[in-house]
Structures are given as C-alpha cells and as structure tokens.
Amino acid sequence: MTWLSIIVAGILTYFTRMTMIALIDREMLGDKIKSVLEYVPSAVFPAIIFPAIFINDYGSFVEINDPKIFGAIVAVFVGYFSKNIIATILSGLISYWFLIFVITN
Amino acid sequence: MLSKKQLFIKGMIDISPHMLSVIPFGIICGAIGVELGFNPYLVYAMSFIIFGGASQIVFLQLLSGGASSLVAVTSVGIINSRHLLYGAVLSEYLEKLSFIKKLLISYFVVDQGFAESNKFFKKNKNEQNLHYHLIGTGCTMWVFWQISTLSGIILGSFVPEELGLKFAIPLTFIAIVVQDLKKMDHVIIMITCGLSSLLFFDAPFKSYIIISPVIALFVASLILRLKK
Numbered sequence: 001m002t003w004l005s006i007i008v009a010g011i012l013t014y015f016t017r018m019t020m021i022a023l024i025d026r027e028m029l030g031d032k033i034k035s036v037l038e039y040v041p042s043a044v045f046p047a048i049i050f051p052a053i054f055i056n057d058y059g060s061f062v063e064i065n066d067p068k069i070f071g072a073i074v075a076v077f078v079g080y081f082s083k084n085i086i087a088t089i090l091s092g093l094i095s096y097w098f099l100i101f102v103i104t105n
Numbered sequence: 106m107l108s109k110k111q112l113f114i115k116g117m118i119d120i121s122p123h124m125l126s127v128i129p130f131g132i133i134c135g136a137i138g139v140e141l142g143f144n145p146y147l148v149y150a151m152s153f154i155i156f157g158g159a160s161q162i163v164f165l166q167l168l169s170g171g172a173s174s175l176v177a178v179t180s181v182g183i184i185n186s187r188h189l190l191y192g193a194v195l196s197e198y199l200e201k202l203s204f205i206k207k208l209l210i211s212y213f214v215v216d217q218g219f220a221e222s223n224k225f226f227k228k229n230k231n232e233q234n235l236h237y238h239l240i241g242t243g244c245t246m247w248v249f250w251q252i253s254t255l256s257g258i259i260l261g262s263f264v265p266e267e268l269g270l271k272f273a274i275p276l277t278f279i280a281i282v283v284q285d286l287k288k289m290d291h292v293i294i295m296i297t298c299g300l301s302s303l304l305f306f307d308a309p310f311k312s313y314i315i316i317s318p319v320i321a322l323f324v325a326s327l328i329l330r331l332k333k
Binding site for chain 1: 122123125126143147150151154155156157159160164168174177178181182185186187188189190191192193194195196197199200204207208210211212214216220223267268269270271272273274275276277278279280281282283284285286290291294295296297298299300301302303306307313314317318321322325326329
C-alpha cells in the first residue's frame with residue numbers, strides 16, 4: 001500500500017513539473033500573466049524561508065531572540081553585499097552556531 | 106555562443122554552492138525515514154520516484170503518524186504544486202524543444218535548479234540550447250540528492266542533530282532571492298509571501314506553500330497595474 005502511494009505521489013509530482021512545460025502552449029498565457037511570472041522566485045521562496053526561521057519543529061512561533069532569526073539576518077546582510085551563495089549559507093550557519101554553542105552555553 | 110557541453114558545465118557550477126545545504130538535508134531525510142521505521146528500500150525509492158526534498162519527509166511523517174495514504178499523497182501533490190509556477194516560467198526557454206525532450210527535462214526541475222537556471226536564462230536570452238544549463242543544474246541536484254539520502258539511510262543520522270543543519274535550507278533560499286531586495290516591488294512581494302506563509306501555516310495539507318505564492322503573485326499583478 002505504501003509502495004502504491006509513493007508511485008502515485010511520484011506521478012503527481014512529475015505532473016506538477018511537466019504540465020506547464022510540455023502540455024500547456026505558452027500562447028495560452030496572456031501578456032499579463034507572463035509579466036507577473038517574472039516575480040515567481042520572489043513570490044515562492046519566502047514561503048520556504050519564513051516558516052523555516054519563524055516556526056519551530058512543534059509548529060509554534062519561535063521567540064524573538066531565537067538564534068535562527070539572528071542567523072538569517074546575518075545571512076541577508078552577507079549575501080546582499082558579497083553576492084556569494086557559499087558566504088551567505090556559511091555566515092548564517094556560523095552565526096547561528098555561535099549563538100547556540102558559545103553564548104547560550 | 107556557448108557549446109552544449111559548456112552550458113551543461115555552467116549549470117553544474119551554478120548549482121554547486123547549494124550542495125552545502127542539499128547534502129546535509131538529504132542525509133537528514135534518509136535518516137528520518139529509517140528512524141520512523143520504514144523499509145530502507147522504500148525510503149530510497151522516494152528519492153528516485155518523487156525526487157522532492159521536503160515532500161518526502163512530510164509523506165513519511167504523515168504515514169507514520171497514522172494519516173491515510175490519501176492524505177499523504179494529497180499533501181505531496183500540494184507541496185510540489187509550486188513546480189507548476191516554475192514550469193510556467195521555464196516554458197519560455199523550452200518552447201522549441203520536442204515533446205519528448207520536454208517530458209524528459211521536466212523530471213529534473215527542482216527549486217534551486219529552477220532558480221539558478223532562470224537567472225542564467227534571463228541574462229543569456231540569445232544563447233542556443235539554453236536547456237543544457239537546466240539539465241546541468243537538475244542532474245547535479247539529482248546525483249547529490251540520491252547520494253545524500255542514500256548515505257542517510259545506510260549510515261543513519263551521522264550528522265549531529267545539535268548542529269541544526271536543517272537551518273541551511275532557508276539560508277540557501279535567502280542566497281537565491283537576496284539580490285532582489287534591491288528592488289522595492291520584489292521586497293513587497295517577498296514580504297507578502299513570507300507573512301502569508303506564517304498566517305496560513307496551519308492550513309490543511311501544507312497548502313501554505315502554494316497559497317502564499319498565489320497571494321504574492323496577485324499583489325504582483327496589482328503592482329504591475331500601478332506601475333503603468
């Protein structure tokens with residue numbers, strides 16, 4: 001049963017990837033929709049970023065002084081000025097570790 | 106004009122920094138699946154059949170928590186429905202490909218690959234064979250995802266949980282959108298999406314992940330109307 005659900009979930013996921021690329025003719029989208037699509041990265045990724053920072057494993061909001069908030073702020077600044085993905089990720093992680101391992105212990 | 110091989114390699118290079126977050130996340134995903142008591146072959150098969158990071162964990166967590174398969178499958182479908190938006194954006198650059206090639210390339214569309222290839226496409230609209238860049242980002246993600254989930258399954262959670270490496274995931278996406286903070290319209294749209302995701306976090310089937318982009322894109326259409 002679990003195997004069957006995985007296969008169905010896989011087919012469903014594949015369809016989410018394939019539908020707009022292979023089945024929908026681009027001409028069917030109006031100019032208005034095409035210009036709105038320019039914003040897709042900015043409109044989608046914060047839905048992954050915000051809950052991962054502000055909501056804990058138990059589904060409730062974190063405290064305002066949570067190390068993840070601090071780490072994220074550092075990452076935004078470093079990323080903005082360095083334009084470097086590795087620097088962004090590492091600066092966020094290191095400042096987060098600094099808070100949980102050095103400050104709070 | 107870049108050759109197909111050069112485009113493919115450029116794609117691999119552009120996505121590689123994200124492996125810093127993909128590898129630990131893959132290990133965690135694999136390890137969690139086994140810890141929840143699932144057959145290791147089944148846990149690995151998901152990386153191959155679904156190939157969709159967070160949705161794989163959610164699927165197993167729901168099933169082990171006693172949810173029905175219908176609920177678990179629906180949740181995977183809803184979480185991954187954001188790919189429809191990626192596909193709509195990418196279709197501009199993949200239009201000329203044959204139907205078969207479109208079907209094959211679709212399997213490799215993932216968050217970070219879409220983000221990096223889309224950035225490259227926007228800057229290089231005149232290049233031929235742009236899709237090789239997308240194949241480069243997608244294949245790199247695929248290989249690292251298979252290896253990292255497999256290592257998590259075999260070796261267990263050898264990454265100490267105290268390190269909180271799950272936190273690398275939001276950081277990877279911060280790195281993707283951070284340069285757009287220069288533009289006011291993008292800032293408004295990001296904040297709209299982020300706040301909506303917190304507001305709708307408890308909506309059924311993890312649907313916040315598609316509800317908030319839809320709200321944000323609606324705001325984007327209003328902004329475009331105001332700009333004119």
